[in-house]
Amino acid sequence: MIEFQENFLIQNEILCLRNSEIDELSIQTHLKRLKLFRKGPYKLNEIFVPSQWNSYIKWKYLEPILLSIFDIFAQKKDTFWILDIGSNNGYYSFLIYYFFKKYQQNPRMILIDPVEEFYHQFLFLSQFLPEEDRKNFEFHKIGWENIHNLNQKYDLILCMGIFYHQYNPIDLFKTIHSILKTKGYIILETITVQLESYPLFLIPEKKYSGAKGIWFIPNKMAVEVLLKRLNFQEVRFHSERFIFEEMKNLEYLPGLEQVIDKKDKHFTIEGYPVPYRSFFSAKK
Numbered sequence: 001m002i003e004f005q006e007n008f009l010i011q012n013e014i015l016c017l018r019n020s021e022i023d024e025l026s027i028q029t030h031l032k033r034l035k036l037f038r039k040g041p042y043k044l045n046e047i048f049v050p051s052q053w054n055s056y057i058k059w060k061y062l063e064p065i066l067l068s069i070f071d072i073f074a075q076k077k078d079t080f081w082i083l084d085i086g087s088n089n090g091y092y093s094f095l096i097y098y099f100f101k102k103y104q105q106n107p108r109m110i111l112i113d114p115v116e117e118f119y120h121q122f123l124f125l126s127q128f129l130p131e132e133d134r135k136n137f138e139f140h141k142i143g144w145e146n147i148h149n150l151n152q153k154y155d156l157i158l159c160m161g162i163f164y165h166q167y168n169p170i171d172l173f174k175t176i177h178s179i180l181k182t183k184g185y186i187i188l189e190t191i192t193v194q195l196e197s198y199p200l201f202l203i204p205e206k207k208y209s210g211a212k213g214i215w216f217i218p219n220k221m222a223v224e225v226l227l228k229r230l231n232f233q234e235v236r237f238h239s240e241r242f243i244f245e246e247m248k249n250l251e252y253l254p255g256l257e258q259v260i261d262k263k264d265k266h267f268t269i270e271g272y273p274v275p276y277r278s279f280f281s282a283k284k
């Protein structure tokens with residue numbers, strides 16, 4: 001069990017939130033209206049909420065990065081502004097907020113995601129937070145393309161699971177650079193392919209691993225070169241994992257055997273190198 005604070009903990013890889021003022025009937029009623037959760041799973045009071053992905057696995061990779069780049073023991077009085085791009089229902093925003101709070105920092109979370117259903121899931125989940133924490137969260141139903149409208153600069157920007165869906169990934173990095181405070185950090189997580197030797201992007205002709213909407217899949221070197229060319233400092237590669245690690249709930253997703261070549265597990269059904277997920281960080 002990992003306890004972040006009372007009524008907010010991870011147990012058996014499930015994010016457990018508790019608010020005694022919300023009754024079971026109200027939870028069930030809300031859950032019927034909300035679509036399947038992609039990020040989770042959660043336990044809300046005594047009710048289990050399943051999800052497509054086991055999101056805890058990504059957190060296991062993310063937490064050591066936060067510990068390695070931030071001096072969390074140096075207490076800061078100033079507000080620590082964090083932006084979560086493509087926050088989905090807020091799973092990682094909740095964890096990151098309580099991670100910094102545990103170390104007596106003063107976090108303020110801004111979540112952006114243009115998808116209506118994720119906004120409603122977030123609103124529902126955030127009711128389980130105490131009022132004093134809830135007021136430190138803001139969710140905007142916008143894409144990163146409109147982030148300048150918020151007129152804010154950030155100490156930390158999370159860009160996880162976004163990069164390969166963009167058809168203008170250079171603009172994405174330029175935008176992030178422009179809204180980071182000096183000495184602020186980006187933490188980037190993206191699909192990568194294990195093609196070494198040169199900085200390269202794989203462009204799938206149609207689908208990749210059975211998925212649509214994937215444009216550019218970099219190798220590790222390509223991410224590093226791009227960040228450096230766009231004036232980020234201290235570019236670091238942190239970790240790489242096989243993408244299907246967190247696909248625990250295969251009842252909701254295509255199984256490995258449906259997207260990996262049966263004859264050679266190094267390739268997808270489309271004939272491309274199999275996907276990995278890699279974490280990077282960089283400083284402005």
Ligand SMILES: C[S@@+](CC[C@H](N)C(=O)[O-])C[C@H]1O[C@@H](n2cnc3c(N)ncnc32)[C@H](O)[C@@H]1O
Pocket residue numbers: 039085086087088089112113114115118142143144145159160161162
């Ligand atoms: C693959 S999910 C990643 C979710 C989460 N960040 C994670 O790492 O698990 C991509 C998310 O980005 C959101 N999204 C799509 N287009 C976006 C855009 N232009 N700006 C910000 N978020 C976007 C989607 O709605 C979705 O919630």
